Amino acid sequence: MNRLRQKIEHELDTLDNRTMAAVYEHLRLLNPLSRGSGKKRLMAVPDIKEVLALTSSSKGSWAETVLDDRDERL
Numbered sequence: 001m002n003r004l005r006q007k008i009e010h011e012l013d014t015l016d017n018r019t020m021a022a023v024y025e026h027l028r029l030l031n032p033l034s035r036g037s038g039k040k041r042l043m044a045v046p047d048i049k050e051v052l053a054l055t056s057s058s059k060g061s062w063a064e065t066v067l068d069d070r071d072e073r074l
Contacts, residue, residue, distance in 0.1 A: 022057050
């Protein structure tokens with residue numbers, strides 16, 4: 001996990017402010033504890049419109065990133 005954290009930190013250091021704001025919103029949506037309260041908070045799923053709006057600004061391939069990360073774990 002430490003290697004993954006280092007890679008993430010390195011990539012974050014290369015981002016401009018606009019992209020960093022988009023990444024922050026992605027993380028906020030992925031973290032179920034940041035939305036709502038109680039049991040509802042743990043089951044929160046981002047609205048499809050939110051997901052589409054945020055992913056449309058991404059220029060990279062999320063599928064390739066996921067596959068690369070999985071390969072590293074194996």
